[in-house]
Amino acid sequence: MRKSLIKISALGLMLSFASVYGQEKTDTLAVKTAVNAATKNEEGVKTVTTSSKEDNNRNVMLNAANNTSPRDVNIGLPSTVGGITILENDLPVVFFFWPELPNKTWRQSLGLEKTGLLKMDQLANTMGDLGFAVNSYSQTGTKDFKLKGKFTTSTFGWLQGDVNASGPISKNGWTYTVGAFANFDPSTFKLGFARNVDETKIFRAGVTKYFNDDKGKISILYKYADSYNVGNYAVFQYGENGKVTELDNFRIGRDSYVVRDGQIKMKDILSGETYWANMDGNDNRSTSHNIDIFGNYLLDNGWNFKFSTRAHFATVKLSNIIPLSIFNADTASGYTIASTGQAYTGAVGTQLAMHTPKTPITNIAGRFSLNRQLGNHNVTFGVLEQYYNIDKFTSNRSFFFQTVEPQPQRLIGPATDADGFYNYNAGGEFHSGTENKLSVYGTDEWKVSDNFNLSYGLHLKNHIIDGEYSLTPRTVGFSFTDPGQFNQINQSFFQIGGSLNATYNISKNFGVIANLLYTEENRRLESYSQAFEPNTNKIKSPLGALGVFWNTDYIQLISQATYLKKNNNLNRYNLVNPANTTQAQNVTVYYDIQTIGWTTDFVVKPFKGFNLHYLITFQNPVYKKFNFNAFGKDYDYNDNNVLGVAKVLMEIDPSYSIDKWRFWASFRYFSKQYANLTNALYFAPRWETFGGVSYMVNKNINLGATVINFLNQRGASGTINGAELITDASPYYGKLLTGTYIMPLTGQFSVSFNF
Template sequence: MKKSIVKISALGIVLFCSNLAFGQTDKLAVQDSVKLQEKLKIGNVKEDNNRNVMLNAANNTSPRDVNIGLPSTVGGITILENDLPVVYFFWPELPNKTWRQSVGLEKTGLLKMDQLANTMGDLGFAVNSYAQTGTKDFKLKGKFTTSTFGWLQGDVNASGPISKNGWTYTVGAFANYDPSTFKLGFARNVDETKIFRAGVTKYFNDDKGKISILYKYSDSYNVGNYAVFQYGENGKVTELDNFKIGRDSYVVNDGQIRMKDILSGQNYWASMNGNDNRSKAHNIDIFGNYLLNNGWNFKFSTRAHFSTVKMSTIIPLSIFQADQSAGYTIASTGQPYSGAVGTQLAMHTPETPITNIAGRFSLNKQLGNHNLTVGILEQFYHVDKYTSNRSFFFQTVEAQPQRLIGPTTDASGFYNYNAGGEYHSGTENKLSVYATDEWKVSDNFNLSYGLHLRNHLVDGEFSMTPRTPGFVFGPNDFQSIKESWFQIGGSLNATYNINKNFGVIANLLYTEENRRLESYSQAFDPNTKKIKSPLGALGVFWNTDYLQLISQATYLKKNNNLNRYNLVNPANTTQAQNVTVYYDIQTIGWTTDFVLKPFKGFNLHYLITLQNPVYKKFNFNAFGKDYDYNDNNVLGVAKVLMEIDPSYTVDKWRFWASFRYFSKQYANLTNALYFAPRWETFGGVNYTVNKNINLGATVINFLNQRGASGTINGAELITDASPYYGKLLTGTYIMPLTGQFSVSFNF
């Protein structure tokens, strides 16, 4: 499945007041912030800063995954910087290629789900960050991070005055060199990312506001990895003698893939690192605010984003056994090979220019008991001839595997060039108007509501020509796309205090979308029927000096989802087919979350979620057979989730831990395969040397669990698990035991 290569899932759950979406509702309660009681009594809290959004169990480069009962590919995924998305669409330009948690950000919080629906018209959660602007006094802040595996990250930002008439500057640099926890055969680092920032800020007289002009340059590449393991009964996996989960690389040892350009027909080699797998972007932001004489606060943010994207990806599909008579040889030596053979899908996107011009303009004012905001949002996006060239190859099954030449491959070891290849080109434009009101009806009753109206235009070209092996586009294979859709989003949230400490909450949320330009990548005209996502929730809260609790039940449905699967034929694992499926998802459940402070310095956060996300109208045909997965459980989403976060602060020390429990997660579409329940564990200690310097140590996976998670590649159609007990499969995993150390300063 293309967009599951990199999980860029919803980044936080704000359970309070207006936006508990049913599903996996994790709370990133690592540090204290605004009390629940304050959130429930005041309706204008836009963000929740009570979460460490970078506490990720899978890698060091992306915020943690938080599900809302939907798979990560359809759950609503947004990272905002200065009130605008850091990228218009996450494919092929992934958000973590141009945005990282950094001291170059003045503020980072989590946007509530209802605020995202009202202001962006989107479903899900968002990290909302603001770049560091110029300051009237000199400030220097930085952070250096390393790990037991050699991770090196340097991050620094300086800001201060230029002149006495309100002009100031900011400048910063972020550099990340991360080998992760496994060794590639062709490069030291799995992730190399550099981000540079510079800008000026002008403060208006009489504290009327400010305007900032900021430039950001980013340069990043990242290599993904999978684990090989032996699958067993009850969803348990066993490590192989020659492959350690999380410690070994399943990426072909030379990092080279051979492709055929789907536009020109030329064959070429692409690498997994360096210039063939790199995103570069130039970003210019102009933003700020100005307090008008009539009391309205005018807030504005504009962006010009220009990027070039190259991307190399390898996805494991299946593993089968071959003896010497099968005719496989090692490509680098010509030596005959017998043993386990891995089937791999290689994808490469040549240099693709992307342009995104966006602007948000809003007016806000407190009018009596109403906090009113009206705004306009414009987003223009252009992608020039996006292609995804495809090929398949075989490799040995071991750490740093070797490429194989087989009876169905060419002399380089590749076959089925451009089977399932992709193409689209053109523009999208979204023009929205929105309004929100936070109304304090009485001392006990608060209403928060908003409406988002959007016109979405798509203008481009695609092709309905089937992508058979060896396919290359001809000059007459393209046809135009011209679509215009009107979409509505919004929310209504109510909070009522029955008494000082106890009350009820009710939430309604609704969003609409149709399709994007990217939906036309394959050889068919996609279904552009309206995608509707209604959400309803009802709950109670109880707050005292020692306990803040909320408990809420939620219903969520999303129709007409589109996904593409790289399926493997269960009857012949050497056969693969790309299939597009439309389906609905429905999820209902109940979540309880509380924060307990029994004595000074101690804080305990606890969360439990019970959920039942299922597929609806899930039907397709593959390998000449009809499949129906209606009412099957959603992949990769646990039905029971629990999080326990204790912390204790004494003098200059702070000790903390985070335990996250996931019940079994289904790993293939038939639900025949699943992963056993697991814990993800974190712990750490922070020491404040003085007001300027802090030291920190974090341990990831301190229980040293080595199990797999996510989905099992190539196993989507398996219906009987028993023949697969003892077989070799591939999948994603959590990081092995890792220590991280940091020193930060702020002057």
């Protein structure tokens, strides 16, 4: 379900999971590539540091789906609903992505001093989580005055302003930083009720105290964020070989499939009262206040004490509309346009509306660590505490029908009320309470010999859930006033994570690598939202990799095979009955995923100014133990291919710099991607393309231009809503379906300054 809500494009690559060292090199092999395109391609005046803990060559900010979020880095598993994990000052920007999405409080901006991609082993060691993470650090006060800014626009009217100033306050080490980020993005389609699809404002201010004798510093920073975002889907005609055809009256990525007035009628699941909610900022807005205190202090005994604490207070309101199916209505069907009463015949879209009223969220977190070089060992010991409270989260539900056209109109049908809505709160959600995670961890980078290096870590976590939920079935028209029975949650889980990476140089430039990674997790408070007791068995994710590397002044190459398995996954599907497309059912499924992959990644620098990064991945992710019952029938999808994950991924990133000019491009290839659970429907292979040029006017001013999707591909991607149970594709050739898509051809222009 939520995969449909916030689909962040599942873009591809299986990264190297180890730091690879040559006899005369201590740089990370697989990460010494082009630098993060989001920070250098467009700005040219911003630097990103490279360390053995971060991958900076992955263009993680180049998202083909939208302008608001980082890309989701593919590891052979389905893309997470909340997208890639985002850290700021070594702490997650949100404790849990739902209902407060990370992009509601964090954006790539000049308010960040640096941004990189944290590797899987580092995330497992320090957070106990599986995957990659964007690792960012706030801009702190500076001893010298600095002013940097950026203005961005696009061919569709995108307006984004970003500015940050920092400098000294006094001569005794006190400094300041202040910044503002404002985003007004109409995207590439026009809503019927608002100009902007995304409006986000982030303001920052803080002070930094530098300790004497370069012992370290401490910063106190405040951040306020205010954001709303409206999602969109495409209507297209599905055809043979996974190809989709654009309709004459609906352009993929250019037209809105969001109901014209942006209004949805709901029934409050707590009070039983009906109300109207808006898709724009009034009922779809998140605001947050964030206070960070962080820094480091070099102790007299040589240990570096690093600390980061955060108090995060948010208020979330969330509105979503998800297309489920499309069917045809004739004159006997009895549909009329809600705003005019006019009889309607033609294609009818079934929509699921979801609304979360004002919900308070509190997150208190802190990380404290000690690091020191001890002979051939670089050791770190740390403690991580995360407290989270959400007060009476609800997701109210209703269904409605709409016309199939740009800016569709709401319909009144024979099964709806007078406003065109029905099935209030069928599948509605509720939970309330706290989560607490207390972790201790340790890592060691050990140079065993000139040819042999070991890096390993261990993360131990205690996860406590304390709250309330309800086992009362969410039938049509349900509210907790009748009967309103709640149950208590008291769960405590012990979880282990960690990694072991080894590199061995057979010769000066050639060697082998071996990697092991393991993480554990259990259910979250959110897992209790529905009317059932969730399976709280441990979720285990073992990963193993074996490969070779070759490292010279002209080429840096790594090639490795990887095995990954994750059990006890949970997903909720809004299924549509293939025998009756007006019937929908919410089903929860537990399943395993297994994937085997082989990745080759290299960077070549054949002559001055030219850099080419190339990556290719072959992988075979499949479902295991995947079975459920829906509409009175048993389904078994064991060994079916995982949705939305291509088996072949390729990335080609050339760049060339000469004098004050820099030219760059990024080509991403995705092989066939399955679009429904039965694997009967799929999308044909596609390319996602980016390109740009930047010109350094002088040392302070830079001009940039970027083109997204310069091949102007108009196909769909992701999954096809309402088609999960389709077993025979042929009846759907020529049928209208809905799904997600990549952005159409878009030009973006920016001017940056740095003084």
